[in-house]
Amino acid sequence: MDSERVGTAIIGGGIAGSAVAYYLAEQGESDILLLEADELGSGSTGGSFGGVRQQFSTPLEIEFSRRGLEFWRTAARVFDSAVSWHPNGYLFMTGRPDIMAKLADAAALQQSMGLTDVHVVDPAEIREVVAWIDTAGLLGGTYTPNDGKVTPTEGVAALIKAARAHGVRYHEHWQVRSLERAGSVWRITGPGVVEAGRVVVCTGYWTTDLMRSLGLELTIRPQPLYSAITGPALAGRRVPLTLDMDTGFVVEREGKGLLVAILFEENPPGYGHTQFLEQFAELARVRAPSLVDLRIARQVVANVDMGGDGHPYVGLVEDGLWMLAGFGGHGVMHGPPVAELLAKMIAGRPDPTIDLAPLSPWRRPGSGAEWMVAAKKS
């Protein structure tokens, strides 16, 4: 079996692992090897909708969003790479007074943190933005016109290109089967053996299984999200990512067509595309009648990294072993900035403005959960 020794091994080449690779190298760390079981960007990152929004409810996530928006808006220039940015906006709507109050509180918090581009809207204002929505039964929502949508794999490609320019290497089709301490190094076994002084685990929803043997019990799990891309629709109309928080009904722009989905925290038993499309048409009859008979061009399903308390698990697992995973469906927007924060911490130069301690992989679920996961509110 081939064997090699490296300074740092990163396991997992999604947006998190790619960003950790780049930012560690940028911090001056050398001898970095990234190990990816399949192909770079082939996990949740490759299946992601790529929404990037400032609308969150806790100071940490709002700060990650502020930095994530900056990362994606500037990535094309910073990395001299093809990274597209579509400022379509985000619109969350509800007919429930409790959710409306929470949305307004979250908007006030975002504004107090300097993200001023958030608007609390009433049904008439919703109709001004999205005339194709029927607002019957809605109380209002929050609208952030300059949030946007990206192609996550473009970000992976840009980060890997920049990491390679700093000397980072990677192996694809290299699935880690075990990870164990061997004296002063970590022994990683897969198609070969890699011994590393330091390991950073960035394996998305696979992290729960990988960490169990080390005594860390996590609740990150794969949650299949069924969606569909439609033929051309709503030509010339503004289509922010529009989410009815009461039902999980979501519509956003995808090229000349739309991406449509229903966001659940957990799918109903036996759920699949047939049920999804039937239920979407039912919800559309009420909320967006012009979308009842959409031509479906493509059905898509991909696993979201669900679970936990809405915050990622970031930090030291044990001596020489770090992790970054479990973004609860927000890793495209928050992965790059949190990876940068982690890289600075690993390199011994932590960002003095953000304390990552509350995100420790060993934390117990507390009261500070991020509730604004984009899913149906029960």
Ligand SMILES: Cc1cc2nc3c(=O)[nH]c(=O)nc-3n(C[C@H](O)[C@H](O)[C@H](O)COP(=O)(O)OP(=O)(O)OC[C@H]3O[C@@H](n4cnc5c(N)ncnc54)[C@H](O)[C@@H]3O)c2cc1C
């Ligand atoms: C349908 C859908 C819609 C989404 N929409 C959004 C959105 O709008 N905005 C947003 O910010 N986020 C969204 N997300 C969530 C986002 O995609 C994830 O949070 C993010 O991609 C997680 O990145 P990651 O690098 O942690 O994990 P992943 O992208 O899953 O990467 C983990 C990598 O680790 C590799 N790996 C696993 N096990 C091993 C092993 N043993 N050895 C080696 N390699 C291994 C995998 O092959 C994979 O490539 C969405 C996700 C889905 C599926």
